[in-house]
Amino acid sequence: MTTAADDPAPSRTSLVRRARKIDRVLAETYPDARCELDFDDPFQLLVVTVLSAQTTDKRVNAVRPVLFGAYPTPAAMAAAPRDDLERIIGPLGFFRAKTESLLKLSAALVERYDGQVPPRLDDLVTLPGVGRKTANVVLGNAFDVPGITVDTHFGRLARRFGWTEETDPVKVEHAIGALFPRRDWTMLSHHLIWHGRRRCHARNPACGACPVARWCPAYGEGPTDPVAAAKLVRTEGRA
Incomplete structure (x- = not known):
């Protein structure tokens, strides 16, 4: 050939x-190609994409229902007890660092963006734990902004x-x-x-x-x- x-x-x-x-x-x-992380809204996609580092989408999808059942909004997650978050995301590895990222990320959304995920790359990359890769995942799959x-x-x-x-x-x-x-x-x-x-x-x-x-x-x-x-x-x- x-x-x-x-x-x-x-x-x-x-x-x-x-x-x-x-x-x-x-x-x-x-x-059928698509994002293989499950999500219901931009906040969920942002969080699960951050959690997907150094683990698999399947494992993240497995903890997602429990995580968002307990903390469905940025305000709720920002106020979550650290120990509870660590317990939920423990199976994903690096759970202490990821818990820290979720707490800071959620707090930043509440303080800077009224609890809403901003639909702009320049804003997303200012959030704790969010780089261009994560931002482009969120833009493309939650907001239909090409990335x-x-x-x-x-x-x-x-x-x-x-x-x-x-x-x-x-x-x-x-x-x-x-x-x-x-x-x-x-x-x-x-x-x-x-x-x-x-x-x-x-x-x-x-x-x-x-x-x-x-x-x-x-x-x-x-x-x-x-x-x-x-x-x-x-x-x-x-x-």
Whole structure:
């Protein structure tokens, strides 16, 4: 199979075309791609995204009903006893640091924004524990404001696809944003994250079972035999 790895460095125009083709194929491959964190409102999404650091979405989703059943609003969470919060989110790891973040974050929402999650990147990143990645998750999925979420999967795939050589998340965000229409940014993030969790693993990617292999310069980093590669494919994200 002829792949992008066999071609010379692409021009800017061909890079854009190839990138958008990959995204279209990933959209067809993962028609249900979405944020895998459960949430009912912007505050819940902000909190669960903060909690998802160094753990899995599935574990965060498991504690979410208890957490928001007890503390459904920023005001309630800001006033929560520290010990109670630590007990609820204990299974997620780093629970002391995460409890501190939730208490400070909730208090900041109450004090600065009348208990409402602000729908602007510049405001979100001023909140305790909230960086650009978290802010873009909230903007794209709670407010329909396009944003690129550069997590470990997105950054890895952007480099494997040859879209950028940058490693700094902010530089990756800007570099990839220049290749796609702004309206596509949020779904692009979901497509790459889903693909990274299911096929294009950090170690041993399922190259022989990859729907975008022909356009990938990194084809061959994992097994190219279809049978061997199929065994690496996950039907859902990391447990």
